[in-house]
Amino acid sequence: MTTGSTPQVAPTHASVVIVGGGIMGTATAHYLAEAGVEDVVLVERDELGSGSTSKAAGGLRSQFSDEVNIALGARSLETFRRFRSDFDQDIDLVTSGYLFLLDDEEDAARFERNVALQQSLGQSSRMVTVAEAAELSPVISTAGLVGGAFNPDDAHCTPEAAVAGFARAARRRGVTVLRHTEVTDIVVEDGAVTGVETSRGPITTSAVVCAAGAWSQALGAMAGVELPVTPLRRQIMVTEPVDFDARKLPFTIDFSTSYYFHSEGDGLLMGAPELTDVREFDTHRDPEWIEHLSRLIAHRTPALEDVCIRRGWAGLYECSPDHNALIGSAVDVDGFLYACGFSGHGFLQGPAVGEVLRDLYLGREPFVDISPMSVERFAADALRVELNIV
The missing domain is CATH 3.50.50.60 (FAD/NAD(P)-binding domain)
Structure with a gap:
């Protein structure tokens, strides 16, 4: 740029x-x-x-387990919502919320505590049932899910x-x-x-x-x-246009696998961790990751199995202990x-x-x-x- x-x-x-x-x-x-x-x-x-x-995937959220992170996320969201007027810059902000899908009762209990903390700090987070999760993100399979967490004020944009x-x-x-x-x-x-x-x-x-x-x-x-601080490679792909309004979907995360997706133009952006972490300054794309991602898609969003890849890339997380x-x-x-x-x-x-x-x-x-x-x-x-x- x-x-x-x-x-x-x-x-x-x-x-x-x-x-x-x-x-x-x-x-x-x-x-x-x-x-x-x-x-x-x-x-x-x-x-x-x-x-x-x-x-980056461009996600914007206040759904965290740490009070400082909740505050930083919420404050930044306020800035991103005003960005067009304050900076005369369109960032393609999509406020469709963040949805975490949970398939483990212990995770669900932790998320309940996190949601309570977020609510105490003025956030709109709430726990949702499996049926509500499916209504929010109709492309998912509910197999094995026990619930979810959702904040309608979360969003994503173009970094x-x-x-x-x-x-x-x-x-x-x-x-x-x-x-x-x-x-x-x-x-x-x-x-x-x-x-x-x-x-x-x-x-x-x-x-x-x-x-x-x-x-x-x-x-x-x-x-x-x-x-x-050490690097960790993460890969993302963007699909060809889909035959539904992807912008209505929340940024959806299958928590146990960290597979996620959200709208990207008229298609979808998808990501997930690699099977084996690459903690080096390496931004090459790994063909085996696509196969891994395909399995995650088939498991949690079989309705998206036939979408075609438009492009993809790899970037680096900056990880702390x-x-x-x-x-x-x-x-x-x-x-x-x-x-x-x-x-x-x-x-x-x-x-x-x-x-x-x-x-x-x-x-x-x-x-x-x-x-x-x-x-x-x-x-x-x-x-x-x-x-x-x-």
């Missing part, structure tokens, strides 16, 4: 350098500039949104469009965007960030925001900050902020996390307490496991 020309030389100074041009980086750049921060520089080694953001909207708004407020620019080192002196070395020259700065997704561990290491995000400011390196490790729900939380990073930089209190998301939780053996992941 190209959203403007690239300066040939990096500015020599910045108030803050954001590394990563996906949803997290562009949202942060926009909110910092909107708050009046000058000399913000966004560095992306490829095109904006070309990393995990452009490979690249959201990045374009944030990037354009950031540029209009004076943010310098350096595409095709690689960060080669982060300079730390006396325990504080003093600069960034890039392929276009050095930039003196007192603050760096790590929004590099699956590549965050390497970036953190440059500053002496340990960020336990407890499948929950790392958000905060480094304890031992002043001026190093991070937001990574979202384990599959980064895109949907991007706008809210951009607001949080703005507030952390400005010394404000964020709208939600994100201290439990600090990387220090791993050293303290205080894992914060998120159960509602795909």
